[in-house]
Amino acid sequence: MSEKNVQELERKSIQYRKKILSIIKAANSGHTGGSLSAVDILNVLYNEVLNVSPDTFQDLNRDRYIQSKGHSVEVLYVVLADRGFYDEADLDTLNQYQSHFIGHPTRKVNGVEQNTGALGHGLPIAVGTALAAKKDGRSYRVFTLLGDGELEEGSNWEASMSAAHYQLDNLTVIIDYNKLQISGPVETVTGITNLKEKFTAFGYAVREVDGNSIEDLLEVFSHLPFESGKPNLILAHTTKGKGVSFIENQVNWHHHVPTDAEFSIAMEELDAAKLALGERNGTW
Amino acid sequence: MEPGKPNLVVFAETLQALAQSDKEILVVTSDSRGSGKLEPFAKALPEQLVEVGIAEQNLVGISAGLAASGKKVFGVSPACFLTARGLEQIKNDVAYSDNLVKLVGISAGVSYGALGTTHHSLHDFAALQAINNIDIVVPADNFETQKVIETAVSHPKPLYIRFGKKAMPHLHQPDTPFEIGKAITLSEGADVTFIAIGETVAEAVEASQLLAQQRIAAGVISMHTLKPLDKEAVLKAALFTKALITVEEHSVYGGLGSTVASLLMDAQVYLPFKAVGFPDEYTVTGSQTEIFSHYGISPDGLAETAQQLLTGVLTA
Numbered sequence A: 001m002s003e004k005n006v007q008e009l010e011r012k013s014i015q016y017r018k019k020i021l022s023i024i025k026a027a028n029s030g031h032t033g034g035s036l037s038a039v040d041i042l043n044v045l046y047n048e049v050l051n052v053s054p055d056t057f058q059d060l061n062r063d064r065y066i067q068s069k070g071h072s073v074e075v076l077y078v079v080l081a082d083r084g085f086y087d088e089a090d091l092d093t094l095n096q097y098q099s100h101f102i103g104h105p106t107r108k109v110n111g112v113e114q115n116t117g118a119l120g121h122g123l124p125i126a127v128g129t130a131l132a133a134k135k136d137g138r139s140y141r142v143f144t145l146l147g148d149g150e151l152e153e154g155s156n157w158e159a160s161m162s163a164a165h166y167q168l169d170n171l172t173v174i175i176d177y178n179k180l181q182i183s184g185p186v187e188t189v190t191g192i193t194n195l196k197e198k199f200t201a202f203g204y205a206v207r208e209v210d211g212n213s214i215e216d217l218l219e220v221f222s223h224l225p226f227e228s229g230k231p232n233l234i235l236a237h238t239t240k241g242k243g244v245s246f247i248e249n250q251v252n253w254h255h256h257v258p259t260d261a262e263f264s265i266a267m268e269e270l271d272a273a274k275l276a277l278g279e280r281n282g283t284w
Numbered sequence B: 001m002e003p004g005k006p007n008l009v010v011f012a013e014t015l016q017a018l019a020q021s022d023k024e025i026l027v028v029t030s031d032s033r034g035s036g037k038l039e040p041f042a043k044a045l046p047e048q049l050v051e052v053g054i055a056e057q058n059l060v061g062i063s064a065g066l067a068a069s070g071k072k073v074f075g076v077s078p079a080c081f082l083t084a085r086g087l088e089q090i091k092n093d094v095a096y097s098d099n100l101v102k103l104v105g106i107s108a109g110v111s112y113g114a115l116g117t118t119h120h121s122l123h124d125f126a127a128l129q130a131i132n133n134i135d136i137v138v139p140a141d142n143f144e145t146q147k148v149i150e151t152a153v154s155h156p157k158p159l160y161i162r163f164g165k166k167a168m169p170h171l172h173q174p175d176t177p178f179e180i181g182k183a184i185t186l187s188e189g190a191d192v193t194f195i196a197i198g199e200t201v202a203e204a205v206e207a208s209q210l211l212a213q214q215r216i217a218a219g220v221i222s223m224h225t226l227k228p229l230d231k232e233a234v235l236k237a238a239l240f241t242k243a244l245i246t247v248e249e250h251s252v253y254g255g256l257g258s259t260v261a262s263l264l265m266d267a268q269v270y271l272p273f274k275a276v277g278f279p280d281e282y283t284v285t286g287s288q289t290e291i292f293s294h295y296g297i298s299p300d301g302l303a304e305t306a307q308q309l310l311t312g313v314l315t316a
């Protein structure tokens, strides 16, 4: 990947962040912090890693992405629109009466693999999906994104045991490790620590990356599978609310909607970041 | 009634026969291959059995993922754990996501008898009926069990199948038509009709024979499908007969009885009615048969309920 392409993806992340804030503002609801946190992960997945497109979405051999942290649905909707799964204008209906674009992923929206939203569900489904590939000798890969607070749900650990037992090296679990959950720092809520050791003990091949670095993400995904016969786990250290100074690392921005003033400052900050990338303003 | 096998055994045999010629069929178990009589299946078709360990949430979630990838998945676990521990997964990953898993609740109701309430499932009809997009079938005998398993393979909706583990008498001729959602009328009776489900149907058949000796004409309907309920069969019985009795191995809340009652009221059909099931109390201790009998789910108990219900009706 050339430096220019990395910069292009970085510019895309900024556009995605602007769009996320815009649709949350328009809908007057949404999960702001967690969506901004996961932008770079979904950016790299959908633009560089996943073998899936609107044309191949029904293909049995497509790569699957299952978003277990369903509340961060805005980032998924924005990225899928950008990838051409539907019109960008559809995003204006977010959370409106009779819209399919509801506050958690649903298969009524083109490109969404599974209905998620209750936590601790994506990984077991991903394990079943990856196991089916092994049974059928298919080469598709399965990716699932989990929140760090979500790891408190025991079903994740049940599924992890199965992932290792069935040697699902076609499965990649990504933890959006932003260290916050709705009531505060994850460490103070449950004292969840030593995630690398825990996942390693459960049989994963674990890699740690800066989950808000396009370059790091591109690099880590290029090494899949990390070890033959082991499920892959990427501990992606992220910043909740990434990209907007006053949203970053703020617990109360879990599902806070920006005021008019906050929104315009956020747009200014993101535009400035884009200029700093040395690119002219483009339309996304 | 001719004695038959446990429905559990017929389930395992039928599924193995189907899976032998259809490699897309998978069984997912939660350390339940023994209790599911699936040891022969595991031996004959090891590649078609997925073991997830004692983890029912995992069982349902993994089953959903397999089904989403084109597999014909039977998730098999004791009904008590499957539909309580795994309820959110059933609601979201199977029903809401429309992943065509066939969930099989074994040793259902009070089949585990003296093992107690932790091992009973008297809540599952109520819990699953209230969830959109999952059908519920409860076979009464070996014939219905074989038919529902055969039908399940290509059933176009998520499905919950539930049965027990004791030997059941044969109730049907082998050429009886079977369709999910279509009740089977075993006998017609002008005085009273039992609408029964699952392992209580055999009790109702015997009760109808006792009643015949007392010149009370009692009919029996095997309502093997709880959802979608065969409304036509219920309303037809309500017109044909003077009183209706529902019988089920389930709480009286949210199962067959309350569903039939609500259907009758909605249709403005009024007649003497009794829902026989498990009252809202700490379930008595004993074997399945003893517990059935304690709550009036026995030939004698059901015949007596019919007589009481018909008091004043037959002479009027």
Ligand SMILES: [Mg+2]
Residues within 6 Å of the ligand: A147, A148, A149, A176, A177, A178, A179, A180, A181
């Ligand atoms: Mg978090």
